[in-house]
Amino acid sequence: MNFAEELEKKRAYCEAVLKAYLPCPEDGEGGSQTGRVSHFAGKVTEAMRYSAEAGGKRLRPMFLSETCAMYGGRKKLAEPFMAALEMIHTYSLVHDDLPAMDNDDYRRGRLTTHKVYGDGMAVLAGDALLNYAYETAASAFDRAETAEETGRVIRALQLLMRNAGVHGMVGGQCADLEAEKKDKISAEELVYIHEHKTACLIDSGLSIGAILAGAPAADIEKLHTISSCIGLSFQIQDDILDVVGDEKELGKKTGMDAEDNKITYVTMYGLDAAREEVERLTGKATELYDSLTADNLFLRELLISLVGRTK
Amino acid sequence: MNFAEELEKKRAYCEAVLKAYLPCPEDGEGGSQTGRVSHFAGKVTEAMRYSAEAGGKRLRPMFLSETCAMYGGRKKLAEPFMAALEMIHTYSLVHDDLPAMDNDDYRRGRLTTHKVYGDGMAVLAGDALLNYAYETAASAFDRAETAEETGRVIRALQLLMRNAGVHGMVGGQCADLEAEKKDKISAEELVYIHEHKTACLIDSGLSIGAILAGAPAADIEKLHTISSCIGLSFQIQDDILDVVGDEKELGKKTGMDAEDNKITYVTMYGLDAAREEVERLTGKATELYDSLTADNLFLRELLISLVGRTK
Numbered sequence: 001m002n003f004a005e006e007l008e009k010k011r012a013y014c015e016a017v018l019k020a021y022l023p024c025p026e027d028g029e030g031g032s033q034t035g036r037v038s039h040f041a042g043k044v045t046e047a048m049r050y051s052a053e054a055g056g057k058r059l060r061p062m063f064l065s066e067t068c069a070m071y072g073g074r075k076k077l078a079e080p081f082m083a084a085l086e087m088i089h090t091y092s093l094v095h096d097d098l099p100a101m102d103n104d105d106y107r108r109g110r111l112t113t114h115k116v117y118g119d120g121m122a123v124l125a126g127d128a129l130l131n132y133a134y135e136t137a138a139s140a141f142d143r144a145e146t147a148e149e150t151g152r153v154i155r156a157l158q159l160l161m162r163n164a165g166v167h168g169m170v171g172g173q174c175a176d177l178e179a180e181k182k183d184k185i186s187a188e189e190l191v192y193i194h195e196h197k198t199a200c201l202i203d204s205g206l207s208i209g210a211i212l213a214g215a216p217a218a219d220i221e222k223l224h225t226i227s228s229c230i231g232l233s234f235q236i237q238d239d240i241l242d243v244v245g246d247e248k249e250l251g252k253k254t255g256m257d258a259e260d261n262k263i264t265y266v267t268m269y270g271l272d273a274a275r276e277e278v279e280r281l282t283g284k285a286t287e288l289y290d291s292l293t294a295d296n297l298f299l300r301e302l303l304i305s306l307v308g309r310t311k
Numbered sequence: 312m313n314f315a316e317e318l319e320k321k322r323a324y325c326e327a328v329l330k331a332y333l334p335c336p337e338d339g340e341g342g343s344q345t346g347r348v349s350h351f352a353g354k355v356t357e358a359m360r361y362s363a364e365a366g367g368k369r370l371r372p373m374f375l376s377e378t379c380a381m382y383g384g385r386k387k388l389a390e391p392f393m394a395a396l397e398m399i400h401t402y403s404l405v406h407d408d409l410p411a412m413d414n415d416d417y418r419r420g421r422l423t424t425h426k427v428y429g430d431g432m433a434v435l436a437g438d439a440l441l442n443y444a445y446e447t448a449a450s451a452f453d454r455a456e457t458a459e460e461t462g463r464v465i466r467a468l469q470l471l472m473r474n475a476g477v478h479g480m481v482g483g484q485c486a487d488l489e490a491e492k493k494d495k496i497s498a499e500e501l502v503y504i505h506e507h508k509t510a511c512l513i514d515s516g517l518s519i520g521a522i523l524a525g526a527p528a529a530d531i532e533k534l535h536t537i538s539s540c541i542g543l544s545f546q547i548q549d550d551i552l553d554v555v556g557d558e559k560e561l562g563k564k565t566g567m568d569a570e571d572n573k574i575t576y577v578t579m580y581g582l583d584a585a586r587e588e589v590e591r592l593t594g595k596a597t598e599l600y601d602s603l604t605a606d607n608l609f610l611r612e613l614l615i616s617l618v619g620r621t622k
Binding site: 023037038040041043044045048091095098099100101114118119120121122123124126127128130131132134135138139141147150154157158161162164165166167170171172173174175177178189192193196 | 334348349351352353354355356359402406409410411412425429430431432433434435437438439441442443445446449450452458461465468469472473475476477478481482483484485486488489500503504507
């Protein structure tokens with residue numbers, strides 16, 4: 001099987017796991033692992049599912065699943081965390097798209113949640129997804145079979161939370177929102193934004209999979225650094241694609257950063273230096289990856305492919 | 312010491328616990344139990360503190376602290392959950408006040424978070440508070456001294472999450488938002504809204520305190536029912552005060568429900584029947600409370616005082 005086929009198979013698996021964990025209205029279709037929701041809360045449940053089922057590469061749960069498998073961990077422990085991580089990613093997109101934030105009408109070619117359900121319901125749907133992410137992750141306690149596994153679930157849950165909050169993704173979103181008001185930001189600030197907005201949730205993928213599988217502490221440390229390199233280069237690549245990418249292939253408008261006068265890696269350093277930085281970071285990530293005590297060739301190829309991506 | 316003095320002392324204690332757990336900017340004052348936040352995320356940290364330090368009765372953490380003490384539980388386990396519960400309550404107010412939701416400029420006589428920090432930052436501050444609530448609650452794992460205590464923290468965390476999400480408070484907020492669009496709602500729907508929007512977080516107070524202290528299962532079951540009665544009567548009392556309350560004493564405008572054509576217990580049943588329902592529910596709650604295996608006279612008086620409250 002080639003890489004593209006394998007990637008699609010794994011993407012479909014991540015999506016199936018997510019769907020199985022999303023809440024269902026009591027009178028609706030589909031199966032939910034964590035109970036049906038009263039029809040009085042049917043609208044927010046529908047908005048949660050609409051937001052989460054918008055497609056996407058499902059990279060974060062895939063990272064989680066792959067590092068867990070690589071260290072011989074159990075799928076049963078990983079799956080609630082896979083769904084939870086994708087719910088966190090989804091909630092951040094729903095709130096980012098709000099008129100109060102980026103004010104986007106479309107995402108991946110579909111109307112954004114607030115355009116379909118209204119601004120108030122989109123605020124609630126985002127809140128509900130974040131909360132449900134933790135309900136879902138915490139359901140892994142009921143699947144732990146030993147005190148050792150319970151301990152791993154505790155550490156995984158604490159990392160999932162920290163990476164999503166004010167010390168993680170929300171911190172990056174705050175700095176990003178503040179940067180929009182400024183004419184100039186420092187290189188340090190730009191790195192802070194990228195590392196927190198993007199790298200933190202990648203770390204939740206790579207590191208939590210390893211934690212749940214009981215990987216050696218030194219490997220988990222390396223995975224944190226790999227996440228930081230991959231997250232940063234992924235975001236720089238996003239900035240590059242906004243300048244040179246193909247709108248059809250990307251499924252979104254390009255040239256938006258220039259239109260918004262946004263300070264990016266490209267505006268700060270130029271296209272060539274941005275491309276070199278992506279190569280440098282990926283080189284560092286690959287070197288560290290190759291020094292891990294376990295191996296997963298698919299994951300290695302996936303991480304490298306993120307550099308050369310065109311969408 | 313009389314009840315009013317005791318109440319104020321306990322309120323101040325709850326507030327001190329909350330303050331100790333709120334995140335601090337790295338260059339700011341005050342102590343945080345869970346680490347300082349980068350100055351790049353200083354604005355959202357400031358907005359979180361502004362929102363949480365707006366005052367209030369701090370009833371939910373007080374309930375938690377009181378039932379935990381009543382069953383001989385440890386403060387060290389209760390305190391992270393007290394702070395977490397008040398952060399959840401606060402985030403819900405920040406998002407409720409947004410223009411996309413209730414569009415309120417003032418709360419407790421102060422400008423609302425979005426009026427001070429802007430709509431986008433208020434969305435983020437609410438998200439950050441919800442996330443930090445769980446980070447804070449999950450820090451209780453590091454304080455558990457036995458496997459038994461770890462098990463209690465797991466159950467407490469799972470209940471905290473469920474009561475806040477789509478099966479709990481957010482479910483109630485969704486139904487409430489939907490009801491605003493309708494001319495008529497059923498009595499069943501009105502009870503659903505009140506029980507979920509209000510009673511669920513009261514349950515997180517009363518029940519989690521008991522769970523952390525290892526209270527008997529039968530008592531925890533009764534506390535769920537007591538929470539439901541108290542939450543419902545608390546909300547009906549809110550509807551009553553909006554009609555007959557004193558603006559100065561309440562610190563907010565009255566007559567708002569009528570202005571908004573809102574369907575409340577009072578519009579559905581009339582003032583007298585609403586008052587009778589408050590009495591009936593409180594009677595039921597008191598009876599159940601008196602059948603618990605432990606006793607706490609202050610908490611009993613506090614629960615009863617919620618019926619007769621004028622603010």
